[in-house]
Amino acid sequence: MEFFIDENDRVDGIEKVTGKAKYFAEYQLPGLTYGVLVTSTITKGKIIAIDTKAAKNAPGVLDVLSHLNKPSAAGYEQAGGSPMKIFYTDQVFFNGQPIAIVVADTFERATYAASLVKVSYEKTAFNTDFEASIKDAAVKKLQGAPPYVRGIADAYKTAEVKVEQTYKMPVETHNPMELHGIIADWGVNDKVTVYAKTQGVKSTQNTIANVFKIPAENIQVNSQFVGGGFGMALRTWPLEIAAIMASKQLKKPVKLIITRDQMFTMVGNRPAAYQKIGLGATKDGKITGITHTAFGQSATYENFTEGVVNMSKFMYDSENVNTNYYVIPLDMGVPIWMRGPGEATGAFALESAIDEMAFALDMDPLDFRAKNDPEQDPSQKRPFSSKYIKEAYKLGAAKIGWNNRKNKPGSIVEGSWQIGYGVSVGVFNAGRGRASVKGILKADGTLVLQSATSDIGPGTGTGMTLIASKLMNIPVYKIVFELGDSSLPPAPSQGGSATLSTVGSAVNDVCVALKSTIAELAANSNMDATSNFVDVLKKNNLPMIEKTIQSSQNNPEAKNYSMYSFSIHFVQVKVHQLTGVVKVNKIVSVGDSGKIVSPKTARSQMVGGAVGGIGMALTEEAILDNRYGRYVNNNFADYHVPVNADVPDIDVIFIDKPDPIVNPMGAKGMGEIALIGFAGAVANAVFNATGKRIRSLPITPDKVLEA
Amino acid sequence: MINFQFVRTSVIKTALGLVSKDSKATFIAGGTNLVDLMKRGVTAPEKLIDINHLPLKQIELKNNVLHIGALVSNSALAENQLVKEKFPLLMLALKAGASAQLRNVATVGGNMMQRTRCGYFYDTTMPCNKRQPGSGCGAIGGYNRMHAIFGTSEFCIAVHPSDMCVGLVALDAQVVLASIKGERKINFIDFHRLAGTTPEKDNNLQKGELIVRLEIPINNLNKNFHYLKVRDRTSYAFALVSVAAALEINNNTISNARLAMGGVAHKPWRLQLVEEFLKGKPATTATFEEAAKLAMNGAKGFGENDFKLKLAPNTIIEALTLAKAKA
Known part of the structure; x- marks a missing residue:
């Protein structure tokens, strides 16, 4: 068959659609064996004993490795430290923690043998309840970032008009279609080859080198195609080390692919967050104070922080801004960045509050934003390298039909449905590293x-x-x-x-x-x-x-500028008056990310961000039963990512003007801004449609109905 | 792996004989639920009798009764011309269920036999009286947003997840069951059970029995009908609440009504008292609102599912309104 590629098509598109593209799990190595993890069924405590007799006697089983009999990993021999050293402790830190690996000649036999491993524990009291922990003085809260104060702290309290609200974000999981795992092959002379699912082959190489104290050049990492990462493959997880240990011990290649339910516990998640925003403004709509306090979920055995409060420091022109960010260590798996990381969480809160303030002032939320748009970065007192956000407002507003929007909520009704429009901005650092x-x-x-x-x-x-x-x-x-x-x-x-x-x-x-x-x-x-x-x-x-x-x-001039990519998301939603169902009817996402190098893939990024944004806004929530510390919806039937029927046509507009500072192409990054801000636009549209302000994601029918 | 026997037969008698002899044998048709349950360790049959080749795939109209073979796929049934014409309510209910891919494989009998989607039922490390009688109910006092508000017991508050069954119970279907002793026929409404003290039993199928067909008598409920499913996303999600509604309306007066709900009980929840109430009443919003209120008699929330006490009557009102508007 002949294929035609035009210059905008993906260079690997044909390989991907014909199945020729090879993902890590598809490599066939001679003598390949299969690992399956045994995971803890308690949330916190100590492993007293692991009975592997039945498992070891099961057909096809080669070995069962745990903290009792793992091969040495020199980098793990020193006491203490982070990250979690797999199989180097009898401590259980979270439910679903990998505590042993069973290796067999087939995946099915390894799976069965894993079910035969009997573990006895000594349980201790645990805490996985994020929301209760915020109010509980006994639960420790760690400073996640230094407190930031510009001007007067909490200036909003004395403002002519103020908004003071709390916004909640549940645990979200990355759960790309491709399950996490690795094929590890520890060869002669400590030469290691892995086929990995990673967002950084050099990072994986360095981690393995550090854990086993072997030269990095001994380690070959292959990861040509990745079936989705969204941030979860930014680090080498303990499970990957387990497979490498097993290969070292057995002198055979070991393939380990975790199950869908294990994807919820041991490869990170977007942390739950609880945010308070205080916003003050003059009656004529000038912001006089922003206070943003955030609490994020972290783990007891490793700390995780992200940029939840960053945007509040510079997105709007306010003399007075103060932010505080704390993390709460819980007995859960450690989180990791998920697309648009902390900024997506922070933007939901800030952009909801901005919309609430615009409503309180009886201003169009776009006019309110434009009025408070800073000429330069107020946190650094320096210009932006490029910023065309006001132009983006105009283009997006024209495309969505913003002039059809009424400032009074509940003004547009079609049958049983109420129609509303919402807008929100996103922003992310336009970083550039060394390569x-x-x-x-x-x-x-x-x-x-x-x-x-x-x-x-x-x-x-x-x-x-x-x-x-x-x-x-x-x-x-x-x-x-x-x-x-x-x-x-x-x-x-x-x-x-x-x-x-x-x-x-x-x-x-x-x-x-x-x-x-x-x-x-x-x-x-x-x-x-x-x-x-x-x-x-x-x-x-x-x-x-x-x-x-x-x-x-960097260009030497770069230090004189703040460099950010911006997005602005417009949505039209309809909300069913009797059932509370929310449907996104129209989406216009505008990207201000410098020169667009690859129009087709750039558009795809924005489309993917909008789809992820629908999930964040309306459907995604990993639900934990705090009595057991276990997830109760750890599968794709019950953890709801959007389906095609949830996604309308998406209009993507790019400003497409080169940034003169950031790099020779004039192109700023855009993977994160595609998502950041989107959920706020939906929440603001739901308010515009109904007059109901939902401050807790996802916006499910029950929340709308009961608001 | 856990070994099991797999036996395929194209003879009904043989299939029935195999299961009646063997307490750990079970039938498998589409397998869309059973295979999941086996993978999660919820069930471990020692023998699977593959019934996909049994001659139970006919859909035919006999003496004003539609006969539907138990092995007709959900998608074939939804696309069948007789179903579209005579029982469009059933077509809508079928299409609201699962995803197109699942409906292509799932059978009518299998749909009736599917087990609850309660997360505690699926996690073998957690308590569940349905999976392991006597272990307790995880959902009571736990995550119960999806759970029942009608006919619950202290042992189980799970819901039956089917949409098709909600349509069938509204249509006065009957179920024909076969065993080596012969056939028997029961009303669809009596097929599924409430949890009571035996939540491990989803239905009244006896050991060794096989669902062979459904029979639905022709009615006049094919003009004003609606199936409304409220769920967390537009497709491939189980119902928070669903309502099957059908009305016969003459001069704006309701002469006949059928009403059933899904996502609210351990079985498809037929509302016969409400149907009686509707008969003779004007087809107005006021009537629908009163009917919805009546439907909620005896409803009880468990915390996270309290919203269903509001969502359920609202969904009834909307379903009746849309049913009325259809003609």
């Missing part, structure tokens, strides 16, 4: 680019190829971008919307270097400076030239 890229320019007219970066779905290879194609004037089909291999030139993990900026800059730099070499070669061989590189290479009898460049982290 290396190797470029190999060949006399056959092709270009190979290599970097140990990742692609968890945004289309890394496509973006990089487009950058190189434009600079080198080489068609995309003659460029190959290789990633997901730890032996390639180093790059940071894919997270924080920084890959295009970071690795793209290195691609830019390597292309510039290659062009300059070609120009030198052309000059040396008396060719015209504009000669085609193929002719130049041929004339010089060179089959290829190679360059490896590490991108300088």
Whole structure:
């Protein structure tokens, strides 16, 4: 079959849709064995004994490893420290903690044998109740970030108009379609090969090197295709170390893939949050004070913090801002960043409060935002590198039909449904790190680019190829971008919307270097400076030239600017008056993320963010029974991610103006802003439709009905 | 792994014989629920009798009664022309259930036999009287947002998860059961049970019996009808509350009514007293509101599902309103 690719298509699209793309679990190694985890059924306490006799005698079982008999991991031998050292303790820190691994010749036999492992425990009292812990003085609260005060603390209290409210966010799980796991192969001379699901092959390599105290170059990490990460694959989880230990012990490759219910407990989650916002304004709509206090869920055995209160410091122009962020260590698995990490949680609270204030002032929420839009970053007293948010307001408002919105809630009724419009902004740091890229320019007219970066779905290879194609004037089909291999030139993990900026800059730099070499070669061989590189290479009898460049982290001017990507989400919802059902009718998401390098994959990012945003706003909640410390909806039938029928057509608009500071492409990251702010837009639209303010996500029919 | 025998037969008698002889044998049709339960360790049959090849896939009209073979798939039933014409309420109920993929595999008999979706039932480390009699009920005092408000017992507050069954109970269906001793016929409304002191029993099927077909008498309820399912997302979610409503209206007076609810009880919840109340009344919002109030007699919340005390009557009102508006 012939396929046609236009320059905007994903470079690996055909591999993905034809099944040729190989994900970690699909690698077939000779002598592959299968690991299955035994997990704790208590929430806190001590393992007294593990009876593995029946399991070891079960057919096909090779071994059962636990803290009683694991192979040594030199990096775990010292006492104390974080992260959790798997199989190095008899302590149970959370329900569902991996406490043993059963390895057998087939997955089914390992699964059965795991069910035969009998564990006895000494239980101790535990606490998983996040909300009760906030009010309970006896539960310790750790400072998650230094308190921030600009001007007068709690200035909102003396404002002419004030809003003081509490906003709640439940535990959300990443749960990409692809389950987490690893294939580990500990070979001779301590050479280790793993096929991993990771957002950073170098990070995985370094973690393994540190745990087992072997040289990083001994470890080969492969992760070319990843079936969704959303942040959960930003670290190497204890379960991965368990599989590597088992491979080391058995001298055989071990494949470990966790189950869907295990995806809820041992690979992180978006932490529950409880936020208080105090907002003060003058009667004519000038913000005079913002107080944002947040509590986030963390774990007793490892701490986790994120940027919940960041946005409140600079998004709106207020002389007085103070923020406080605490985390509450609970007897639960440690959280990890989930798309739009803390900012998505914080934006829900801040942008709901902004909408509440606009309503209290009887102002259009867009006008209220525009009136309080700062000319420069008020927290750093320096300009933004680029910011077109007012233009974004206008474009989005026109597209959604904002002029049909009435400021008075409940004004639009169609049959049993009430219609409402909502808006909210999102913002995320436009970060840029340091990365290396190797470029190999060949006399056959092709270009190979290599970097140990990742692609968890945004289309890394496509973006990089487009950058190189434009600079080198080489068609995309003659460029190959290789990633997901730890032996390639180093790059940071894919997270924080920084890959295009970071690795793209290195691609830019390597292309510039290659062009300059070609120009030198052309000059040396008396060719015209504009000669085609193929002719130049041929004339010089060179089959290829190679360059490896590490991108300088930042333009020296960068320190004089605050660099952020912005988004603004508009939604129209309908709310059923009798049943409380909320449906999102229309979505317009506008991205102000600099120059768009890859229009098609950029749009897909925004669409994916909106779908995730519908989940955050309306359906997603991991529910824990605090009496047992166990999740009760740990499957895809009961943990509700949006289905196609929940998702309307999504209009995506990009400002598409280059940022002059951040990087040579002028492109700012956009994976996070696609989601950040979305839930607030829905909550604000529900209020506009009904007059009911739902301050606790997700906005399920019962909450609407009872409000 | 836990070994089990798998036996396939295309002869009903053989299938019945196999199950009657063997206390740990069970039938498997679509397997959309049974396989899940086996994977989660909730059930571990030693012998599975694959009945997919039994001749029970007919849909035919005989003497004004629609006969539906127990192995007809949910999607085939929903797409059947006779069902669309004569029992469109059943079609709507079927289409509200599960997802298209599941409906393609799930059978009529299997749908009736599906077990509750209560999270405590599925987690073998937690108490559940339905899974392990005497172990307690996790949902009472725990997470019970999805749970029952009618006919509950101190032993179990689980709900039957089917939509199809809500439509069937409203339509006065009958169930034909076969065993090696012969056939018997029971009213659909008597097929499922309340939890009582024996929540481990979902229904009155006796050991060795097989559902072979459903029979639904033709009625005049195919003009003003609606199936309204309120759920947390638009598809592939179990009902918070669902309502099957059908009315016969002459000169704006209700001459016949059928009303049943899902997501509120251990069985599909038929509201016959409310139907009697509706008869002879004008088809007005006031009537529907009174009917909804009456329907809630005896309802009881358990905390997180208290909202159903409001959602259920509202859903009845909306379903009746939409049923009335249909013609």
